[in-house]
Amino acid sequence: xxxxxxxxxxxxxxxxxxxxxxxxxxxxxxxxxxxxxxxxxxxxxxxxxxxxxxxxxxxxxxxxxxxxxxxxxxxxxxxxxxxxxxxxxxxxxxxxxxxxxxxxxxxxxxxxxxxxxxxxxxxxxxxxxxxxxxxxxxxxxxxxxxxxxxxxxxxxxxxxxxxxxxxxxxxxxxxxxxxxxxxxxxxxxxxxxxxxxxxxxxxxxxxxxxxxxxxxxxxxxxxxxxxxxxxxxxxxxxxxxxxxxxxxxxxxxxxxxxxxxxxxxxxxx
Amino acid sequence: xxxxxxxxxxxxxxxxxxxxxxxxxxxxxxxxxxxxxxxxxxxxxxxxxxxxxxxxxxxxxxxxxxxxxxxxxxxxxxxxxxxxxxxxxxxxxxxxxxxxxxxxxxxxxxxxxxxxxxxxxxxxxxxxxxxxxxxxxxxxxxxxxxxxxxxxxxxxxxxxxxxxxxxxxxxxxxxxxxxxxxxxxxxxxxxxxxxxxxxxxxxxxxxxxxxxxxxxxxxxxxxxxxxxxxxxxxxxxxxxxxxxxxxxxxxxxxxxxxxxxxxxxxxxxxxxxxxxxxxxxxxxxxxxxxxxxxxxxxxxxxxxxxxxxxxxxxxxxxxxxxxxxxxxxxxxxxxxxxxxxxxxxxxxxxxxxxxxxxxxxxxxxxxxxxxxxxxxxxxxxxxxxxxxxxxxxxxxxxxxxxxxxxxxxxxxxxxxxxxxxxxxxxxxxxxxxxxxxxxxxxxxxxxxxxxxxxxxxxxxxxxxxxxxxxxxxxxxxxxxxxxxxxxxxxxxxxxxxxxxxxxxxxxxxxxxxxxxxxxxxxxxxxxxxxxxxxxxxxxxxxxxxxxxxxxx
Numbered sequence: 001x002x003x004x005x006x007x008x009x010x011x012x013x014x015x016x017x018x019x020x021x022x023x024x025x026x027x028x029x030x031x032x033x034x035x036x037x038x039x040x041x042x043x044x045x046x047x048x049x050x051x052x053x054x055x056x057x058x059x060x061x062x063x064x065x066x067x068x069x070x071x072x073x074x075x076x077x078x079x080x081x082x083x084x085x086x087x088x089x090x091x092x093x094x095x096x097x098x099x100x101x102x103x104x105x106x107x108x109x110x111x112x113x114x115x116x117x118x119x120x121x122x123x124x125x126x127x128x129x130x131x132x133x134x135x136x137x138x139x140x141x142x143x144x145x146x147x148x149x150x151x152x153x154x155x156x157x158x159x160x161x162x163x164x165x166x167x168x169x170x171x172x173x174x175x176x177x178x179x180x181x182x183x184x185x186x187x188x189x190x191x192x193x194x195x196x197x198x199x200x201x202x203x204x205x206x207x208x209x210x211x212x213x214x215x216x217x218x219x220x221x222x223x224x225x226x227x228x229x230x231x232x233x234x235x236x237x238x239x240x241x242x243x244x245x246x247x248x249x250x251x252x253x254x255x256x257x258x259x260x261x262x263x264x265x266x267x268x269x
Numbered sequence: 270x271x272x273x274x275x276x277x278x279x280x281x282x283x284x285x286x287x288x289x290x291x292x293x294x295x296x297x298x299x300x301x302x303x304x305x306x307x308x309x310x311x312x313x314x315x316x317x318x319x320x321x322x323x324x325x326x327x328x329x330x331x332x333x334x335x336x337x338x339x340x341x342x343x344x345x346x347x348x349x350x351x352x353x354x355x356x357x358x359x360x361x362x363x364x365x366x367x368x369x370x371x372x373x374x375x376x377x378x379x380x381x382x383x384x385x386x387x388x389x390x391x392x393x394x395x396x397x398x399x400x401x402x403x404x405x406x407x408x409x410x411x412x413x414x415x416x417x418x419x420x421x422x423x424x425x426x427x428x429x430x431x432x433x434x435x436x437x438x439x440x441x442x443x444x445x446x447x448x449x450x451x452x453x454x455x456x457x458x459x460x461x462x463x464x465x466x467x468x469x470x471x472x473x474x475x476x477x478x479x480x481x482x483x484x485x486x487x488x489x490x491x492x493x494x495x496x497x498x499x500x501x502x503x504x505x506x507x508x509x510x511x512x513x514x515x516x517x518x519x520x521x522x523x524x525x526x527x528x529x530x531x532x533x534x535x536x537x538x539x540x541x542x543x544x545x546x547x548x549x550x551x552x553x554x555x556x557x558x559x560x561x562x563x564x565x566x567x568x569x570x571x572x573x574x575x576x577x578x579x580x581x582x583x584x585x586x587x588x589x590x591x592x593x594x595x596x597x598x599x600x601x602x603x604x605x606x607x608x609x610x611x612x613x614x615x616x617x618x619x620x621x622x623x624x625x626x627x628x629x630x631x632x633x634x635x636x637x638x639x640x641x642x643x644x645x646x647x648x649x650x651x652x653x654x655x656x657x658x659x660x661x662x663x664x665x666x667x668x669x670x671x672x673x674x675x676x677x678x679x680x681x682x683x684x685x686x687x688x689x690x691x692x693x694x695x696x697x698x699x700x701x702x703x704x705x706x707x708x709x710x711x712x713x714x715x716x717x718x719x720x721x722x723x724x725x726x727x728x729x730x731x732x733x734x735x736x737x738x739x740x741x742x743x744x745x746x747x748x749x750x751x752x753x754x755x756x757x758x759x760x761x762x763x764x765x766x767x768x769x770x771x772x773x774x775x776x777x778x779x780x781x782x783x784x785x786x787x788x789x790x791x792x793x794x795x796x797x798x799x800x801x802x803x804x805x806x807x808x809x810x811x812x813x814x815x816x817x818x819x820x821x
Binding site (some may be wrong): 147229246259 | 400552575577584586677682686
């Protein structure tokens with residue numbers, strides 16, 4: 001340090017300090033700047049968009065138009081966002097099999113990679129709801145189940161039933177069962193409001209509440225062993241009545257017939 | 270029997286003063302008899318004869334499920350808190366933790382999850398209630414289709430009908446008690462129906478709920494009605510119903526040796542004591558097994574009632590399902606007059622609801638009036654031998670079923686992939702059309718069966734043996750029915766339509782029949798005239814055919 005300190009008044013000292021400072025700044029910048037990564041992302045993104053566009057042209061454009069602008073057969077996809085694509089294609093609803101009152105859920109035909117590419121293409125058409133990340137829909141707080149239950153009964157149960165079993169809407173439309181639906185897809189359905197469902201954007205239902213609803217739905221449709229025995233579909237008193245008539249009264253009448261058929265016989269003299 | 274071994278000192282003396290009872294049991298019996306007169310009761314009733322047929326045990330199913338409901342209901346009242354005070358749940362059921370609810374709901378959740386055996390008892394109580402009302406309806410149909418409601422049993426028919434209606438309403442009140450989302454929706458439905466009553470509706474609503482819906486009074490009030498008022502009335506009616514069964518004696522099917530003046534069957538003691546006692550345990554066992562297997566009314570899944578929440582599949586228990594159907598298919602008509610709204614969309618169904626029930630209740634009196642039959646009937650009709658009655662009953666059932674479909678229209682839509690609207694239109698049309706079609710089909714079906722009976726009596730049964738005659742013709746050999754079957758198939762009476770009185774009396778003075786008389790004669794022709802029954806074969810016809818030349 002003495003040596004360094006002795007030369008601090010050297011004519012070139014300022015130059016050396018300047019060089020060191022520049023090197024440090026440049027090095028730090030080189031180390032932390034996202035320049036390269038950003039460039040790579042953009043490349044991957046544009047690749048995904050290109051791939052997505054190709055997939056779209058083959059699988060979707062006949063109804064949604066060659067540029068996703070929509071046609072008489074299908075709506076415009078400008079501004080629906082990646083969440084809508086991930087939901088519709090990820091649950092197998094799209095591509096649709098046939099026109100009808102409602103497009104049903106069916107086994108998906110694209111891989112998640114392809115779905116992401118399609119989503120990238122559609123999001124490039126215009127901004128819309130973005131597909132959620134796992135921490136947005138995976139709840140770790142056990143209190144979320146009961147809070148979600150309250151929210152579910154207020155906002156969802158009138159169509160999807162108290163246990164998420166679904167229900168009828170007008171003219172052949174229906175609220176589908178939520179059994180076996182991925183947490184991500186439940187979340188996306190709330191974001192985007194597919195088909196006849198109203199949408200619940202973050203402005204009316206904050207992210208936290210969506211997460212709680214997802215926690216309740218997952219709990220009530222999947223994890224819970226029913227305390228009372230067979231659920232009979234969790235469809236309320238109609239199936240209970242049917243079960244009571246057939247297996248309750250039906251069994252009792254069968255037993256009555258059996259009892260009446262086995263009677264004491266008069267002694268034959 | 271003890272009376273066989275006992276000695277009596279004299280006919281005039283009461284039986285309790287017998288000398289030297291043989292043992293302490295006989296002494297105890299003597300002591301009781303001196304105070305309650307059990308000997309004469311036992312003598313009159315222990316050997317009472319009951320005929321044997323499975324359909325006569327439907328009433329027993331009702332009785333036993335009623336007993337099961339009372340027993341389990343008493344257990345539930347020990348833990349249920351009929352209060353609408355607000356509490357926050359902190360029990361073991363995670364999805365309800367920290368949620369505000371009424372004490373009624375919280376205590377029902379506790380019965381389900383904290384009380385030992387509570388959930389099973391709850392489920393037995395509820396399953397037994399469903400089966401109870403179902404058994405009452407089937408029992409009533411048995412009585413209807415066999416004509417067992419005829420004199421002298423009309424009053425007992427009415428008692429039975431009242432039991433059915435009270436059972437339905439008590440079931441509804443019980444369903445309303447836990448204050449879960451489903452039951453609260455049911456109460457809201459009922460409130461809406463009350464409000465739809467013109468003029469007095471709002472006053473009745475305020476009186477019943479002690480203020481605006483939901484208030485704090487409705488659960489405690491329904492509790493009193495559910496556990497005290499209606500069961501008390503039902504118990505009284507039930508006893509009266511059974512006393513009348515004993516007093517009238519049981520009806521029986523036609524058969525050799527069975528007349529209007531006897532009862533052929535087995536004695537109460539020991540045969541029916543054993544059978545009925547055993548059957549009680551079978552009923553209890555089956556209901557308990559069902560309750561252990563299948564959930565009913567999972568109130569924990571419904572969540573607590575809040576007026577701003579509702580779930581789809583909000584239906585009443587099945588016995589109120591036809592009223593739900595009436596409401597669901599009724600167009601939402603409204604009339605607004607002078608600032609008041611008459612809600613016909615609810616009020617009309619509310620008026621049809623009792624009419625559907627009363628239609629079946631008054632039938633015995635209508636049939637009695639049409640036939641003018643004042644005799645007692647203890648031999649049952651086979652349903653085919655009363656085609657118009659059977660067809661009317663079938664039409665009533667079809668109407669009931671159409672309304673049930675209307676009440677469950679959403680589930681029919683989702684499970685059969687139909688349009689909810691189409692089902693509603695079907696039910697609206699079916700309400701008027703299906704009973705008519707059912708009536709026509711059933712009547713013709715009965716007549717077809719009557720023809721078949723006639724054919725069997727006259728020509729015997731087909732043996733399946735094919736014979737070739739010498740000239741080459743093939744014939745099937747028919748075997749004559751045994752005498753006993755011939756009797757059974759021809760034992761029924763065939764009513765003749767009543768005639769209008771002569772147009773002029775013996776002095777030639779014109780005598781016009783009143784409108785009522787003419788209606789009655791017309792109805793009577795419809796019931797018993799040509800085309801409403803096939804004349805049953807007579808002994809002469811039978812003799813002529815069987816004595817002659819073979820079977821064709």
